[in-house]
Amino acid sequence: xxxxxxxxxxxxxxxxxxxxxxxxxxELVTRHQNRVYRLACRLTGRESDALDVLQDTFLQVFxxxxxxxxxxxxxxxxxxxxxxxxxxxxxxRARHPAESLEDFLPRFDGSNTxxxxxxxxxxxxxxxxLLNHEMLAARVREAVERLPELYRVxxxxxxLEDVATEDVAVILGVEPAAVRxxxxxxxxxxxxxxxxxxxVRP
Amino acid sequence: MTRITCAEGVDRLMDxxxxxxxxxxxxxxxxxxxxxxxxxAFIASYCETPRIVRQATDVTLSTDGRQTLRExxxxxxxx
Numbered sequence: 508x509x510x511x512x513x514x515x516x517x518x519x520x521x522x523x524x525x526x527x528x529x530x531x532x533x534e535l536v537t538r539h540q541n542r543v544y545r546l547a548c549r550l551t552g553r554e555s556d557a558l559d560v561l562q563d564t565f566l567q568v569f570x571x572x573x574x575x576x577x578x579x580x581x582x583x584x585x586x587x588x589x590x591x592x593x594x595x596x597x598x599x600r601a602r603h604p605a606e607s608l609e610d611f612l613p614r615f616d617g618s619n620t621x622x623x624x625x626x627x628x629x630x631x632x633x634x635x636x637l638l639n640h641e642m643l644a645a646r647v648r649e650a651v652e653r654l655p656e657l658y659r660v661x662x663x664x665x666x667l668e669d670v671a672t673e674d675v676a677v678i679l680g681v682e683p684a685a686v687r688x689x690x691x692x693x694x695x696x697x698x699x700x701x702x703x704x705x706x707v708r709p
Numbered sequence: 710m711t712r713i714t715c716a717e718g719v720d721r722l723m724d725x726x727x728x729x730x731x732x733x734x735x736x737x738x739x740x741x742x743x744x745x746x747x748x749x750a751f752i753a754s755y756c757e758t759p760r761i762v763r764q765a766t767d768v769t770l771s772t773d774g775r776q777t778l779r780e781x782x783x784x785x786x787x788x
Binding site: 529532533536541544545548549557558561562566569613615620621623624625626629630632634635640644648651662666667672687688690694697698701702 | 714746753759768774775782
């Protein structure tokens, strides 16, 4: 059997891999390994955990390829598996209670107007100028991990991995409106967190 | 609805940017923001947040990581 065409769609490769074509499976792994790894890092907060999630994800893909019917895109099906594996992995790890990010939500006065000045409200955008990359990366990873799980998963898929809202809804088994609401709450919390990092408490 | 507050505008931001708010509400939101420097500043940082977090959390699977995965999958297929 000839090797897989690198232009072949994921879905066609999945069909060949399900029929026993090892090179088709390898091509799928090559195409998606980095995205799955990055998703796992963002969901678990740790690169060492992400390697385990990466292996477990492709183990599940290998075992269940025959059940992939092509009703959703292969990448959506893969992301659903990777998300579930990452969350299962994280739930089995002992975690310390993290401080809530609720305090970073925007605040309004009695007439529902922003309490802060425009300059204060804009400062979150300047956090990259104020902190070095390593410090910012460490603090941001910590903040993403502190998000409530429902918000974290939706935000990571939609905003960080750039998965379309409708596809995130399929992955999570919820309506698109619920995805938008969760992503919005995560953005609000993280915006406030960045503002705090830049020296302005929301 | 002809006018909204800052808090009501913030509640609608995600739907606004995803294009799922009705046209009349969209007009009201835009009218509020055009006259509210606080909301304009807030929205700028709201829109920047995903990009900042994306860049701060970006990682690439190392060559060692790729090799470890490859060896794992070779064992899997031969088992």
